[in-house]
Amino acid sequence: MKNLIYPFVFLGLMTSCSDDPDPSCNVGNVVTDLPWLADLLAEEENHFIGQTYSILYTGAYKSKTVFVIGNCCPNCSMAPPAVYDCTGRVLGYMGTDGIEWEDIKDSRIIWRSSNNQCGGA
Numbered sequence: 001m002k003n004l005i006y007p008f009v010f011l012g013l014m015t016s017c018s019d020d021p022d023p024s025c026n027v028g029n030v031v032t033d034l035p036w037l038a039d040l041l042a043e044e045e046n047h048f049i050g051q052t053y054s055i056l057y058t059g060a061y062k063s064k065t066v067f068v069i070g071n072c073c074p075n076c077s078m079a080p081p082a083v084y085d086c087t088g089r090v091l092g093y094m095g096t097d098g099i100e101w102e103d104i105k106d107s108r109i110i111w112r113s114s115n116n117q118c119g120g121a
Contacts, residue, residue: 025065025086031056031111036088037067044113049073051115059107066091066104072118 027033031041037056044050053071060066067084080093083104092099101107112118 051113054113056111057107059104061104
């Protein structure tokens, strides 16, 4: 009977040990180690607006790590920013698709464009 308990204990430990609900984000530096994200940020840097006003936020949405590339351009009319998961999949767009800024918990800035003019944003 003891021999039957050990496999169940082991399986229970294996499924409960992960604190990160999204293991695809377990990289050293998400800005450089997630290729899809590095590509998006490089694309931002290819344009004056992107170089000057882009900001990358991260946070948690529905218990998953997410990324949002925002901007602080004072005179720009921009489409709502996309909300990406760790694999680069678009979960929806801010202000549409039912995703609001308040829904993203523990948000913080993790990258600013090279000539960023956003001040304290």
